[in-house]
Amino acid sequence: MNWKPIRIKGSTEVASAAVDEHGNLDLSDPWTTVVLPSQRMLQIPTEQIKKDSDGTLTLPFSLEDLGLDQPLSLGSHVIPVMQEELEIGKESVVTATVSVETSTAEQIHRISEELLKESVHVERRPMNQEVAGPLPTREEGTTTIIPLVEEVLVIQRRYVLREEVRITRLQEAVPVEKEITLRTQSAEVKKT
Numbered sequence: 001m002n003w004k005p006i007r008i009k010g011s012t013e014v015a016s017a018a019v020d021e022h023g024n025l026d027l028s029d030p031w032t033t034v035v036l037p038s039q040r041m042l043q044i045p046t047e048q049i050k051k052d053s054d055g056t057l058t059l060p061f062s063l064e065d066l067g068l069d070q071p072l073s074l075g076s077h078v079i080p081v082m083q084e085e086l087e088i089g090k091e092s093v094v095t096a097t098v099s100v101e102t103s104t105a106e107q108i109h110r111i112s113e114e115l116l117k118e119s120v121h122v123e124r125r126p127m128n129q130e131v132a133g134p135l136p137t138r139e140e141g142t143t144t145i146i147p148l149v150e151e152v153l154v155i156q157r158r159y160v161l162r163e164e165v166r167i168t169r170l171q172e173a174v175p176v177e178k179e180i181t182l183r184t185q186s187a188e189v190k191k192t
Contacts, residue, residue, distance in 0.1 A: 010062035013037045099190050114173040121168045127161040143168045
């Protein structure tokens with residue numbers, strides 16, 4: 001049996017732990033023999049001995065934790081009492097999967113709305129009046145007046161207003177009904 005130094009929590013003293021020929025703990029054995037500086041021999045659960053990254057072994061409890069901080073009196077024995085601690089954790093586990101299918105339904109809705117429709121009324125008015133020259137287009141309310149003039153040859157040249165074209169914009173509200181299609185989606189959830 002080989003021995004390797006093992007540090008004791010909260011103490012500068014070093015104990016010795018039984019190891020294999022390579023200096024490693026025997027992980028197949030649930031118990032490891034540890035000899036304390038006082039030459040007391042203990043059986044420690046192998047899984048509770050910590051191994052640091054540099055290979056140093058450490059007891060995770062102090063001599064006081066083990067009740068071994070007092071010298072052993074003749075005729076008495078100290079039996080260390082160990083306690084296991086339970087760590088509870090949570091992890092996510094997939095218990096079921098769901099699939100979602102969407103479907104599209106069509107519904108016909110009737111809408112009613114008034115739309116503005118604009119049209120023009122064209123009226124020709126003969127005027128036959130003499131004017132001094134060409135006249136500009138003018139507006140009277142919603143009516144646009146476009147004067148049409150022509151030159152006539154008389155003893156002297158004069159402008160005669162032959163007619164006016166009057167264009168009047170008319171507006172009326174026209175009710176319109178149409179059928180339109182609106183789509184609605186629904187989802188069906190299936191648990192597998």
